[in-house]
Amino acid sequence: QEEALIFELDNPGVVGVDLPEPATTKTKLGGVKARGRIGLPDLAEPQVVRHFTRLSQKNFGIDSTMYPLGSCTMKHNPRLNEKMARLPGFSDIHPLQPESTVQGALELIDQLAHWLKTLTGMPAVAMSPGAGAHGELCGLMAIHAALEARGEGHRKRVLVPESAHGTNPATAAFCGFSVDTIPAEDNGRVSVEAVKAKLGPDVACIMLTNPNTCGLFEPQIKEIADAVHEAGGYFYCDGANYNAIVGRVRPADLGVDAMHINLHKTFSTPHGGGGPGSGPVVLSAALAPFAPLPYVVHGEDGFRLVEHAADAEGKPFGRLKTFHGQMGMFVRALSYILSHGADGLRQVATDAVLNANYVLASLQDVMSAPFGGPCMHEALFDDGFLKGTGVTPLDFAKAMIDEGFHPMTMYFPLVVHGALLVEPTETESKSTLDQFIATLRHLAEKAKAGDAAFFQAAPRLTPRRRLDETAAARKPILRWTPPAQPVQAQAAE
Amino acid sequence: QEEALIFELDNPGVVGVDLPEPATTKTKLGGVKARGRIGLPDLAEPQVVRHFTRLSQKNFGIDSTMYPLGSCTMKHNPRLNEKMARLPGFSDIHPLQPESTVQGALELIDQLAHWLKTLTGMPAVAMSPGAGAHGELCGLMAIHAALEARGEGHRKRVLVPESAHGTNPATAAFCGFSVDTIPAEDNGRVSVEAVKAKLGPDVACIMLTNPNTCGLFEPQIKEIADAVHEAGGYFYCDGANYNAIVGRVRPADLGVDAMHINLHKTFSTPHGGGGPGSGPVVLSAALAPFAPLPYVVHGEDGFRLVEHAADAEGKPFGRLKTFHGQMGMFVRALSYILSHGADGLRQVATDAVLNANYVLASLQDVMSAPFGGPCMHEALFDDGFLKGTGVTPLDFAKAMIDEGFHPMTMYFPLVVHGALLVEPTETESKSTLDQFIATLRHLAEKAKAGDAAFFQAAPRLTPRRRLDETAAARKPILRWTPPAQPVQAQAAE
Amino acid sequence: MRYLPLTEADRRSMLATIGVDSVDALFRDVPEGARLPGPIPGLPNHMGELQVERHLSRLSTKNLTAGCVPFFLGAGAYKHHVPASVDQILLRGEFLTSYTPYQPEVSQGTLQYLFEFQTQVALLTGMDVANASMYDGATGTAEAVLMANRITKRNKAILSGGLHPHYREVTQTTCGVMGMDIQAQTPDPAGKEDLAGLVDDQTACVVVQTPSLFGHLSDFTALCTAAHAKGALVIVVVTEVVSLGLLTPPGQMGADIVVCEGQSIGNALNFGGPYVGLFATREKFVRQMPGRLCGQTVDAEGKRGFVLTLSTREQHIRREKATSNICTNSGLCALAFTIHLSLLGEEGFSRLARINHANAVLLAEKLAGLKGVEVLNDSFFNEFTVKLPKKAAKVVEKLAKQQILAGVPVSRLYPAEDGLEKLLLVACTETNTESDMDALVRGLEEVL
Amino acid sequence: MRYLPLTEADRRSMLATIGVDSVDALFRDVPEGARLPGPIPGLPNHMGELQVERHLSRLSTKNLTAGCVPFFLGAGAYKHHVPASVDQILLRGEFLTSYTPYQPEVSQGTLQYLFEFQTQVALLTGMDVANASMYDGATGTAEAVLMANRITKRNKAILSGGLHPHYREVTQTTCGVMGMDIQAQTPDPAGKEDLAGLVDDQTACVVVQTPSLFGHLSDFTALCTAAHAKGALVIVVVTEVVSLGLLTPPGQMGADIVVCEGQSIGNALNFGGPYVGLFATREKFVRQMPGRLCGQTVDAEGKRGFVLTLSTREQHIRREKATSNICTNSGLCALAFTIHLSLLGEEGFSRLARINHANAVLLAEKLAGLKGVEVLNDSFFNEFTVKLPKKAAKVVEKLAKQQILAGVPVSRLYPAEDGLEKLLLVACTETNTESDMDALVRGLEEVL
Structure with a gap:
């Protein structure tokens, strides 16, 4: 069913909320004028509820189907966590209430911090980053601050493997570093030799994703960490793929100096169509003194927030967010963590890796796996199996939609041609995986049988057929404008 | 997408809840044996959530589309009401807690009772019936008890118009009465003459729906009530269609002795695919003393529950439900009522009637309206406009589904041929009504144009095409049985 | 009014289409004297959402919430833990805001869960078939007695003294008006009743309960044999459905109809409602069964689907x-119920039952150690009867003032019966911690 | 483990398919010394749902909930009433459990609401275009300064003394590491600051806030003119988005970038997060804008649809x-935000703003009547600054003990600044009743 834009449903004169008359008509606006009409549409509550319900019905979610987006760790989102985050004692408290009135909230942050530190084996954690990329920023700022404190502010080069997520080089550049790319080996890994070849006195750090974006554990990680440390640099680990090792491997044991943890991946806080996330960063002893404000400490009379540099023991590099971090996500993550415990989290990693390897082993005869197995939590394929079929990875992915599955990640990582990256996560059952595998085998065979037109026309069963992304970017329409006013808000071309 | 039965998803060995070990292994089962395997399927939480999410996606609801089922009053269900019903102070209290610990709950029941009595102008209300039909039972039992108390237990005949809901004769029979049918007039109403012709010393009561099931107000209702009273009988009013007059007309002013109120219709407690409902019954002074147990009274030291005949002032006819009634529905209904207030409820009836008349007026040139206008809250059509087209009302209704609308009620009331009964309710906007009208006009014209096959093949876009109801009834399969056990549980034929 | 989408302009334009001047013209069939000129007097006007929340929250806080205190009430309504996902699925508009599945093509969601529910109920009770639910356990019981009347064409029903008195009253009220002869036995706190001898060839059915109101467990196999020999049916009532995770199901004892209160699985206490009645019977009686039924069929393309049937x-x-x-x-x-039971599964449901029983055993041992307190039961599931040295209702009131909800005094249910006023029904579920139990023990020590 | 659907049998069979003996073989690339043989030491094992609920509920009850007390905190986070339907729609799995809409054909729900959100933000701020949100107001502000740097190729940013100090710190931290010259002005409790004179041809941007931290309202039209004359941009920050229902929008004043904290609409206080940053700018700057953007396009059949773009x-x-x-x-x-604002509509949003202002005016009048208390503001929206005769932090602590949350002491935000320690920021929204206000007045009378 078609659903108009909320603006097109405008029915001036109805209201969707009932509000009383203002208490007084006196105003204190000084010289600022009251504004005129804004242009918001008027709708009654039933119309609003139906509008957004119908919009939701145009989406896939984990609740409705397997959503094996590689790198995104789309696992089950327990509703218990939502319920806990909505306890008024967490959701209805203000960040600047007196500390004496928020002891439970501070204790919760402290407990989550304790879990994150113990799971990773790291001595400190910065809780406030708002997402994974924000965590990367935090980590690189801590490295920047540590280098400055050492008087080595001249170290401006950051090593990034070519397989890295785009956030890594973007973050490094954001912090004023230059990016130096390490080529991938044929086996999808980074070699200690390639790293050593790049090391030098101007290297600030290496940013390494592990398991890496090909779904592989970097076997030389310890040697790489040692080499970087020896050269005076730090080791930033991108923790986007932490789900593969949580509870089984402590990043501290790999020589990591800083690693962000996407609570919305490994710890299942819902991704909600693009956030909010949360990206706490665990820090080594070398970097811990530079952790940003604010943070929670436990004193004699309870928990306390350190909000100002003057009160800090170390040398915090600054502040990253308006308040103390994504409290709502902390509650959900702790709820998830307590539900799993040390035993369950270990099983999470185990089953995530098992599921990915099962997919890899079951499909590698009909699809092409560039690096063979075993993999970690993701199974990577390339488009070799589509060669000569006229079917692109995009076509292949769109055909999956009509079979009821969300596609995997496509065309990433860039180190293989036409990548198809499948991350099933541990919360998919074997029977769902078997259906998924059967569907992909069927599609792969269909592609090889030469039915390219079938794939090129997919998807057919969705609210929209394929959308013209080129047109969207060429002449951007980024907002609705009333039809009576023909001037459209378009970006400069 | 297909979704298996939950039993077919069984994966023995997984759990969907984590429970600790029992505190002790001692048992006190006396001579009763512990049971063996039950046969329930084992699933993890993600599988259960996905299963029921996918099932839900096969349903229409008011949230997703207009649902104009005549007689069912499918109006918007505000989520505020759901939130209020889930306040732990209402949802997490036991019906047998000491009265001193549930004063707020008793006060809420008292407040809702006050609203229902004031809105209807009636002196008393029995709150415990669990649904509309249960309310009818309550009303007829009160009449039965009142007749017995008068020494007129011989009055065993109940007058029911032929247009009545099936629950009316069923309820009368359930209470041991015989049913005498009053024929409908050509104008869809019941005439006072037809009633008088049936009255006699053995008549217990008349059961009249008003507005009636044709969506018409009975203009002679007052005269009918007077005639019945004069003949020594009572007037039971079926309140299923109360939404048409709430806040504008007090049933007491029409001579009603008893009327049930479907809280899940007029007061918007969600129908939830078939319940739970709630059917309080307002009672006249003549019937009030016979109201069932339990009920709430307000004494000197707060609110009190009268649960036993010995404590009652009147002569309660007994008990209808395990506990005090559908408390969860009471909370929702009061939340709805307070949100509307006296002014809003009057507007509810006004807009419900206006919407129905708008549909009637906009469609009567292409569809056939047996009784013309104005109607009350429902617009009734018959199948005259389909004559000779080969399209049945059922076909017509199924074609609406593919256009995104839930069909209206079909083949009821029985007094017109091929009835199509449309109840839009007050919570549909004019723009939705206009779409609905345009769709029905289009379909009516298409039917007249002779495209019967199109209608006979509808619906096409649903999870299932038309289902074989005859086969289902001929050889009933009422439960799943494991395929390994070929014996199927089938009802006797 | 936030729920009403018509504007004044809409109303004017619609009236013009209809061809009348004012809305009042649409109400012309209402007798003039009954047409109110404005809002009904004596009632307030509409409130905003915030105001409604404040009003209802204030009422809710006048109640003592079970979850906030040591809590031991049962007697037909039990506090269990319901996973958060149950309520969230329930709140999906496609379930919440749909009607009875009269249009099966757009109601397969509702129909399939009803089919799953019917299967679950049949499995739990050990019966062949079940319906799509009743209002609650008591109304289900009354309907079962009427069904026995239809099947046997006999008029007499014998109700056990272990049957919950509210179930008895609803049955008496409902079947009484139909003219049935309801023979209710006296309360049976000792659990020694034997009804086989009362069954004669006028008897339509015997209604028994296990665990009984007082908590006693029974095997009704012999009773069923005896009743069947006289052509009578046996109706077994279960008010605590979790017990079916541990105990021999009524179907295996030979029951003809099984009625349960299903509240314990998936549903909150809700001060008594809404609850859900489970109703199961033998295949041969299905056409005499009350209530809705969902059945399996095929669609026009031969695919499995579900419809309301019979x-x-x-x-x-x-x-x-x-x-x-x-x-x-x-x-x-x-x-x-269906979602919660699906989450529990075989393993979870059976373990839940064992935890309930174990907690009750533990509590019974603790209470038995109190001076002057006697546990009456040789057998029980998660609820038992204790005899106190004082009137139970007074003890309960005193403990409530200390924020302990100790149980249900039998006198609340049987106010007129002598010899029951010192009896207290005590229930213990998976939601009771040992510290809850110890709080009850200490509380009783103080007030006794 | 209730969230893990693999059984031991599944695992064995899957390992056989993979062709390895044990799961450990799959972790062979992990250096041996880093492979832990069992669960990480020092942490407890898994808990059931009931146990987790108990644990977290216990923590939650150690906090003083805003809704339970007279509450007047603001300073960048505001307590507003959010209709119940907002959260219920949010909890629909299709929204909650979906990812970034990389596959637009199965994400039109997310994409369409983002397009609606962008339009709403553009309308509220009076700007041409908006992005699909930022983490919060402070990060948005820092991004805006960096954007000004990209556009102007200049290095200096001037931050108003009325800017929330946390926004200043985030900007200093973020832009500082990039080497920008951030010139933050001293706190401006009197609201008299004029920055036009500071703008030179090295200036990338001026960052101002209205209402300011101290509640003062400003018309920045003249500042914009002056800045533009020097080739600098003006970034206007709004931490209380409800104010845009009443006040001239920054777009009409000539702002180049507008950043708001959107928490007030649709979002709970959440102890500071997650919140939502609104980010709007001129059409000509759109390709320098950070963050995601949703754009309109057509599908293969020519139907309107939405995609992530640029x-x-x-x-x-x-x-x-x-x-x-x-x-x-x-x-x-x-x-x-989008759902709540859709419910409010033009009429509701504007009325909400007027109620907020009126309540604040009422409270300011009441507080101004207290001996020794001075209201510093000539103008404000729903928050203003009062000067107390004592240190504000101590007063707030004392009132908290009486279950009154009186406001934010300025010293909490500016601990090192002299002359600010007696200042208290007091906010008043539609959720404050007059009896709340009177409780605050009485409380202050007592402790002052």
């Missing part, structure tokens, strides 16, 4: 000859 | 040349 039993087809006047059932409560 | 600005395409490293935005918080 509606010729029902009021909207059969009118005064219907098996019952029931129309609405407890669909959403049944859905909650 | 991703060539973004990190996953442009890597180190991206406009920002931002990836995740605040999708669900933006959805809450």
Whole structure:
């Protein structure tokens, strides 16, 4: 069913909320004028509820189907966590209430911090980053601050493997570093030799994703960490793929100096169509003194927030967010963590890796796996199996939609041609995986049988057929404008 | 997408809840044996959530589309009401807690009772019936008890118009009465003459729906009530269609002795695919003393529950439900009522009637309206406009589904041929009504144009095409049985 | 008014289409004297959402919430833990805001869960078939007695003294008006009753309960044999459905109809409602069964699907000859039951039952150690009867003032009966911690 | 473990398919010394749902909930009433459990609401275009300064003394590491600051806030003219978005970038997060804008549809040349904002703003009547600054003990500044009743 834009449903004169008359008509606006009409549409509550319900019905979610987006760790989102985050004692408290009135909230942050530190084996954690990329920023700022404190502010080069997520080089550049790319080996890994070849006195750090974006554990990680440390640099680990090792491997044991943890991946806080996330960063002893404000400490009379540099023991590099971090996500993550415990989290990693390897082993005869197995939590394929079929990875992915599955990640990582990256996560059952595998085998065979037109026309069963992304970017329409006013808000071309 | 039965998803060995070990292994089962395997399927939480999410996606609801089922009053269900019903102070209290610990709950029941009595102008209300039909039972039992108390237990005949809901004769029979049918007039109403012709010393009561099931107000209702009273009988009013007059007309002013109120219709407690409902019954002074147990009274030291005949002032006819009634529905209904207030409820009836008349007026040139206008809250059509087209009302209704609308009620009331009964309710906007009208006009014209096959093949876009109801009834399969056990549980034929 | 989408301009334009001047003209069939000129007097006007929340929250806080205190009430309603996902699925508009599945093509969600529910109920009770739910356990019991009357064409029903008195009252009220002869036995706190001898060839059915009101467990196999020999049916009532995770199901004892209160699975206490009645019977009786039924069939393309079926039993087809006047059932409560039971599964449900029993055993041992307190039960599931040295109702009131909800005094249910006023029903579920139990023990020590 | 659907049998069979003996073989690339033989020591094992609920509920009850007390805190986070339907729609799995809409054919729900959100933000701020949200107001402000730097190729940013100090700190931290020259002005409690004179031809931007931290309202039209004359941009920050229902929008004053904290609409206080940053700018700057953007297009059949667009600005395409490293935005918080604002509509949003202002005016009058208390503001929206005769932090602590949350002491934000320690920021929204206000007045009377 078609659903108009909320603006097109405008029915001036109805209201969707009932509000009383203002208490007084006196105003204190000084010289600022009251504004005129804004242009918001008027709708009654039933119309609003139906509008957004119908919009939701145009989406896939984990609740409705397997959503094996590689790198995104789309696992089950327990509703218990939502319920806990909505306890008024967490959701209805203000960040600047007196500390004496928020002891439970501070204790919760402290407990989550304790879990994150113990799971990773790291001595400190910065809780406030708002997402994974924000965590990367935090980590690189801590490295920047540590280098400055050492008087080595001249170290401006950051090593990034070519397989890295785009956030890594973007973050490094954001912090004023230059990016130096390490080529991938044929086996999808980074070699200690390639790293050593790049090391030098101007290297600030290496940013390494592990398991890496090909779904592989970097076997030389310890040697790489040692080499970087020896050269005076730090080791930033991108923790986007932490789900593969949580509870089984402590990043501290790999020589990591800083690693962000996407609570919305490994710890299942819902991704909600693009956030909010949360990206706490665990820090080594070398970097811990530079952790940003604010943070929670436990004193004699309870928990306390350190909000100002003057009160800090170390040398915090600054502040990253308006308040103390994504409290709502902390509650959900702790709820998830307590539900799993040390035993369950270990099983999470185990089953995530098992599921990915099962997919890899079951499909590698009909699809092409560039690096063979075993993999970690993701199974990577390339488009070799589509060669000569006229079917692109995009076509292949769109055909999956009509079979009821969300596609995997496509065309990433860039180190293989036409990548198809499948991350099933541990919360998919074997029977769902078997259906998924059967569907992909069927599609792969269909592609090889030469039915390219079938794939090129997919998807057919969705609210929209394929959308013209080129047109969207060429002449951007980024907002609705009333039809009576023909001037459209378009970006400069 | 297909979704298996939950039993077919069984994966023995997984759990969907984590429970600790029992505190002790001692048992006190006396001579009763512990049971063996039950046969329930084992699933993890993600599988259960996905299963029921996918099932839900096969349903229409008011949230997703207009649902104009005549007689069912499918109006918007505000989520505020759901939130209020889930306040732990209402949802997490036991019906047998000491009265001193549930004063707020008793006060809420008292407040809702006050609203229902004031809105209807009636002196008393029995709150415990669990649904509309249960309310009818309550009303007829009160009449039965009142007749017995008068020494007129011989009055065993109940007058029911032929247009009545099936629950009316069923309820009368359930209470041991015989049913005498009053024929409908050509104008869809019941005439006072037809009633008088049936009255006699053995008549217990008349059961009249008003507005009636044709969506018409009975203009002679007052005269009918007077005639019945004069003949020594009572007037039971079926309140299923109360939404048409709430806040504008007090049933007491029409001579009603008893009327049930479907809280899940007029007061918007969600129908939830078939319940739970709630059917309080307002009672006249003549019937009030016979109201069932339990009920709430307000004494000197707060609110009190009268649960036993010995404590009652009147002569309660007994008990209808395990506990005090559908408390969860009471909370929702009061939340709805307070949100509307006296002014809003009057507007509810006004807009419900206006919407129905708008549909009637906009469609009567292409569809056939047996009784013309104005109607009350429902617009009734018959199948005259389909004559000779080969399209049945059922076909017509199924074609609406593919256009995104839930069909209206079909083949009821029985007094017109091929009835199509449309109840839009007050919570549909004019723009939705206009779409609905345009769709029905289009379909009516298409039917007249002779495209019967199109209608006979509808619906096409649903999870299932038309289902074989005859086969289902001929050889009933009422439960799943494991395929390994070929014996199927089938009802006797 | 936030729920009303018509504007004044809409109303004017619609009236013009209809061809009348004012809305009042649409109400012309209402007798003039009954037409109110404005809002009904004596009632307030509409409130905003915030105001409604404040009003209702204030009422809710005047109640003592079970979850906030040591809590031991049962007697037909039990506090269990319901996983958060149950309620969230329930709140999906496609379930919450749909009607009875009259249009099966757009109601397969509702229909399939009803089919799953019916199967679950049949499995739990050990019976062949189940319906799509009743209002609650007591109304189900009354309907079962009427069904026995239809099947046997006999008029007499014998109700056990272990049957919950509210179930007895609802049965007496409902079947009494139909002219049935309801023979209710005296309360049976000792659990020694034997009804086999009362069954004669006028008896339509015997209604028994396990665990009984007082908590006693029974095997009704012998009773069923005896009743069947006389042509009578046996109706077994279960008010705590979790017990079926541990105990021999009534179906294996030979029951003809099984009625349960299903509240314990998936549903909150809700001060007594809405609850959900489970109703199961033998295959051969299905056409005499009241209530809605969902059945399996195929669609026009041969795919499995579900529909409401056997509606010729029902009021909207059969009118005064219907098996019952029931129309609405407890669909959403049944859905909650089905989801929760699906989460529990075989392993979880059975463990839940064992935890309930173990906690009750532990509590019974602790209470038995109190001076002057006697546990009456040789057998029980998660609820038992203790005899106190004082009137139970007074003890309960005193403990409530200390924020302990100790149980249900039998006198609340049987106010007129001598010899019961010192009896207290005590229930213990998986939600009771040992510190809850110890709080009750200490509380009793103080007030006794 | 209730969230893990593999059984031991599944695992064995899957390992056989893979062709390895044990799961450990799959972890063979992990250095041996880093492979832990069992669960990580020092942490407890898994808990059931009931146990987790108990644990977290216990923590939650150690906090003083805003809704339970007279509450007057603001300073960048505001307590407003959010209709119940907002959260219920948010909890629909299709929204909650979906990812960034990379596959537009199965994400039109998310994409359409983002397009609606962008339009709403543009309308509220009076700007041409808006992005699909930022983490919060402070990060948005820092991104805006960096954007000004990209546009103007200049290095200096002037931050108003009325800017929330946390916004200043985030900007200093973020832009400082990039080497920008951030000139933050001293706190401006009197609201008399004029920055036009500071703008020179090295200035990339001026960052101002209205209402300011201290509540003062400003018309920045003259400042914009002056800044533009020097080739500098003006960034206007709004921490209380409800004010835009009443006041001239920054777009009408000539702002180049507008950043708001959107928490007030649709989102709970949440102890500071997650919140949602609104980010709007002029059409001509759109390709320098950070963050995700949703754009309108057509599908293969010519139907209107929506996609993420201009991703060539973004990190996953442009890597180190991206406009920002931002990836995740605040999708669900933006959805809450969009639903709530849709419910409010023109009429509701404007009335909400007027109620907020009126309540604050009323409270300011009441407080001004207290001996020794001075209201510093000539103008304000729903928050203002009072000067107390004592240290504000101590007063707030004392009132908290009486269950009154009186406001934010300025010293909490500016601990080192002299002359600010007696200042208290007091906010008043539609959720404050007159009896709340009177409780605050009485409380202050007592402790002052």
